[in-house]
Amino acid sequence: MPPIKRAPTLKSTQLRHVLNVTQATSRHPERDCLAILLTHCAGLRCTETARLEVRDVLWPTGRLRDEVQLRAETTKNCRARLIFLTNPKLRAALEVYLAYRLTNRLGCSLDAAGYRGLMPYTRLLLTHRGSGFELVRKRRVLPDGRQAEYWAADALEARFRALYRAAGLKTSSHAGRRSFGTSLLKSGLSLEQVAILLGHADEDVTAGYIAVDRAQLRTMYEFAL
Template identity: 80%
Template sequence: MPPIKRAPTLTPSQLRHVLAVTQATSRHPERDCLAILLTHCAGLRCTETARLEVRDILVQGSGKLRDEVLLRSATTKNCRSRVIFLTNPKLRDALEVYLSYRLRNRLGCVLSAPEWRGLMPFTKLLLTHRGGGFELVKKRRILPDGRKAEYWAADALEARFRELYRAAGIKTSSHAGRRSFASALLKKGVSLEQVAILLGHQDIYASDYDVIFLL
């Protein structure tokens, strides 16, 4: 079996550096900082991040940020719904900054939806410079048992993650966020089983090795 290439885990100081560089150099710092924090603070995959919608993170009526988000099965890698948490203060601040940016620039807004802060609830949370969601590409992979499985990949957003990390002097992918998220939880004493659930794995021996590398 060929060696498994794994993204590195980032220390808190490295994450702060990446965010500082992104803030200083990105043409869309509000969106890009939020994308990075969604992976580091909520354990989202790149494609899950791309598929988040406004209605997923806001409470209808009040327009408040949710503390817990139920990821719909249609948006996850293994087609199983799971709960993520938006309780990290830095993540919540980034969400507020980006939502305010969207409102100021009238991105995906409609006057008839005050219960969603004036945002269109079914629009993607993260928008490209053209005002739409990041494109998804259908791909195939070979499962451990030899079967072929189709899946959607947000290649454009993944490329953006790599650009942001590269600008900060770190050669890695969006997966660094999930690995850093898992590592931080384990250091706090969260059980391996609980971490696996938060990452959306069926068990601790999941095929994409988010958790098993920490054993």
């Protein structure tokens, strides 16, 4: 059976390079930098990123949330999970993009008192036309042979690939999730905790998903002893 091809994990220097290139070359750097950071700093999948709404990241008062309960209908396995928006770089990117939306009147309401004047049920990330990224209904075969339908944000995924390609990397949005999970494990979280934050029902899926080198395994083993 051929090995499963997985997106590479990115070092912090590589992530900075991708963000710098995006800032310099993208026509919509505020949105695109935020999209990249949502995968790297919160572990979101591409479609989960596309389906985030303004109300998910803002309180009605306009204050940024620290935690977001992803709705079950927006996740891959239809299980609600908690994500955290506490990373300083991620919060700064959110502030920049929300200000950009207000300045350019993208998805704004007539009521400036709530949600900073943005319509709460609009998608957080908008295309250049001011609408959410299109979702495509697809099918996949589950391990038990059953077929399941799911939504895929192919247009946003293509955008991710283009951003990485501009930075000299051939990878997908999954590079963010894999880097996120790997970083959490290296920081001392258990495999079970990483699985919860990634939204995996099975720790075996997480174990095959993240990147752990031999040196790290040896260090973890010696620490456990």
